[in-house]
Amino acid sequence: MDQEKELVDYPTIKAAVAGEAWAIEKVVAHYADYIEEICTVETKGPDGSVRKYVDEDMRQAVTQRLIEEIPHFPLAGQDG
Numbered sequence: 001m002d003q004e005k006e007l008v009d010y011p012t013i014k015a016a017v018a019g020e021a022w023a024i025e026k027v028v029a030h031y032a033d034y035i036e037e038i039c040t041v042e043t044k045g046p047d048g049s050v051r052k053y054v055d056e057d058m059r060q061a062v063t064q065r066l067i068e069e070i071p072h073f074p075l076a077g078q079d080g
Contacts (some may be wrong), residue, residue: 016070024070028063035062 007035008016008030014015043051 017073
């Protein structure tokens with residue numbers, strides 16, 4: 001049931017690197033499920049029950065870091 005997600009298309013990545021807000025939002029939305037997954041934590045209650053939840057501070061920090069790194073995405077034909 002785990003389907004491979006399509007990649008973000010090159011024109012969108014190029015626009016995101018250039019700072020286009022719509023493209024940055026699209027890139028962030030593309031990674032939203034993954035970010036939520038890696039920011040999900042478990043806590044064990046006194047009765048032994050396990051509670052999973054998304055750490056919102058961590059999610060925001062990871063999302064912010066992604067946004068900060070978008071301008072540094074390598075594009076085809078760029079000198080590195």
